[in-house]
Amino acid sequence: MTRRATGTFTTAFEPLPIDDDTIGRTEVRKTIEGDLSGTGRAEMLSVGTPIDGSAGYVAIDRITGTLHGRRGSFVLQHYGLMDRGAGTLIVRVVPDSGTDELAGLTGTFEIDNSSAEHRYTFDYDITPG
8 A cells, every 4th residue: 555755845055076977976864854754865976967957867866764654665766957048857666665663665856956855755655575
């Protein structure tokens, strides 16, 4: 049975060393509140283009905390594109990355950053192996 978690999160970004000036590398730290509460640490690779509004990023994001009372950690994989201002963002749980009470977690994590406060909607299932 699919469940839904909602809440907010804040982010802090820190540039990381790079060896190619066309690709950005950033550490992202999150503080998450709501039905999912805890912290996240991601490493993100990003690239812009000469065309305004076109860019892309990928990230691997380890989340540690409590989801509707279940403790553990899991990994999210981010895939984001901007195509001349039209955005696509896919964020999914990496299969079999859940630990402890979150083992068997699957799901899709939607991010709304249209305001100063980032909001999330996390539709998920937990099917213990």
